[in-house]
Amino acid sequence: MQAQLMEKKDFLAFTLDNPAGISTGFKFELAQHTQVEVLDTGAIVFSPIDQTTTGQHSKSIVLSCAVHGNETAPIEICNALITALLNQTIKTAHRLLFLIGNPPAIHNKTRFIEENMNRLFSGAHSKGQGLINDERIRAKKLEKYVADFFNNDSANSQRIHYDLHTAIRSSKHEKFAIYPYRSGRSYNGEQMMFLAACGVDTILFHHEPTTTFSYYSSEQFNADAFTVELGKVMPFGENDMLRFEQTQIMLTMLITQPSVTVEPYDPKQLNLYKVSRSINKNADDFNFAFANDVPNFSQFRQGEILATEAGKAITVNSPVEAIVFPNANVPVGQRTVLCLVPAPNEDVQ
Numbered sequence: 001m002q003a004q005l006m007e008k009k010d011f012l013a014f015t016l017d018n019p020a021g022i023s024t025g026f027k028f029e030l031a032q033h034t035q036v037e038v039l040d041t042g043a044i045v046f047s048p049i050d051q052t053t054t055g056q057h058s059k060s061i062v063l064s065c066a067v068h069g070n071e072t073a074p075i076e077i078c079n080a081l082i083t084a085l086l087n088q089t090i091k092t093a094h095r096l097l098f099l100i101g102n103p104p105a106i107h108n109k110t111r112f113i114e115e116n117m118n119r120l121f122s123g124a125h126s127k128g129q130g131l132i133n134d135e136r137i138r139a140k141k142l143e144k145y146v147a148d149f150f151n152n153d154s155a156n157s158q159r160i161h162y163d164l165h166t167a168i169r170s171s172k173h174e175k176f177a178i179y180p181y182r183s184g185r186s187y188n189g190e191q192m193m194f195l196a197a198c199g200v201d202t203i204l205f206h207h208e209p210t211t212t213f214s215y216y217s218s219e220q221f222n223a224d225a226f227t228v229e230l231g232k233v234m235p236f237g238e239n240d241m242l243r244f245e246q247t248q249i250m251l252t253m254l255i256t257q258p259s260v261t262v263e264p265y266d267p268k269q270l271n272l273y274k275v276s277r278s279i280n281k282n283a284d285d286f287n288f289a290f291a292n293d294v295p296n297f298s299q300f301r302q303g304e305i306l307a308t309e310a311g312k313a314i315t316v317n318s319p320v321e322a323i324v325f326p327n328a329n330v331p332v333g334q335r336t337v338l339c340l341v342p343a344p345n346e347d348v349q
């Protein structure tokens with residue numbers, strides 16, 4: 001297996017060659033400076049060897065992609081970083097876990113096969129009918145890889161998880177991040193300025209617990225975790241990688257440098273929104289009142305109709321609400337859209 005990976009040093013190709021998993025994980029070293037451990041298909045850890053010996057890890061970083069299989073730009077970004085690490089053109093200064101979430105859905109060129117994996121974390125995979133499909137089984141495994149990774153770090157390690165996505169619609173803010181709900185924890189201004197340096201200049205503060213991957217890492221491990229939306233969904237080969245260059249440069253710095261200095265927290269450099277409400281689907285006839293090509297962050301005024309369902313209109317109930325991720329094509333019970341209002345006064349430290 002190691003030979004199969006190291007022949008092309010292409011972890012995505014290795015993962016897609018083994019979409020259902022590998023029989024056993026394996027470990028090897030890169031020139032006595034980095035230990036590499038392949039845990040599973042789409043799950044690889046890099047650890048600096050000198051830090052392994054001394055226990056002095058300053059950061060434990062998880063970069064995940066393809067929790068939605070058709071969101072290809074994040075896959076290309078992660079795979080390029082993995083290849084650079086395997087080729088030793090870059091060397092990590094921190095413990096790193098890369099996760100390629102849903103290999104069968106990448107093959108299928110779809111968001112998911114049976115169930116949206118980003119609704120299956122924090123144990124949701126085992127609720128209801130339990131582990132009835134591959135996405136549920138994989139979500140449970142991904143949780144374990146993250147848990148083992150964070151539980152094995154040293155005491156003062158900063159824990160980071162960027163779950164990289166691209167959005168179905170175009171967006172008035174091309175790159176944005178969802179900051180999962182943090183009960184009793186202030187928001188981290190340095191992290192938001194790091195994201196801004198990546199070109200991710202817009203933050204949505206979530207208002208309640210969710211079953212997303214980033215919320216799992218944030219809630220369970222106190223990680224600085226975000227769902228990061230880097231642009232619009234495109235098939236492989238159609239991403240304009242120049243649009244991701246700034247993100248790629250900053251992630252490379254994060255990985256290779258002991259610390260990255262960013263500007264002091266400045267809300268004026270960010271577009272800050274908070275979720276005012278999440279509108280769930282309650283009936284099969286749920287329909288949006290606006291067109292399919294209306295971009296994320298479009299604004300609607302109080303009283304305007306956003307959607308109709310079961311003969312009733314769902315209207316804007318603040319002076320202005322912006323919408324993000326509208327999707328009527330979800331199962332009853334799931335989120336159809338997030339409504340946003342400005343968030344100038346969040347608790348940021």
Ligand SMILES: O=C(O)CCC(=O)N[C@@H](CCC(=O)O)C(=O)O
Nearest residue numbers: 118165167168169178212227325
């Ligand atoms: O464009 C869309 O409609 C969905 C893009 C996407 O996959 N977004 C994530 C956001 C997760 C979060 O709220 O943290 C998702 O819907 O899973």
Ligand SMILES: [Zn+2]
Nearest residue numbers: 068071165166
């Ligand atoms: Zn996604």
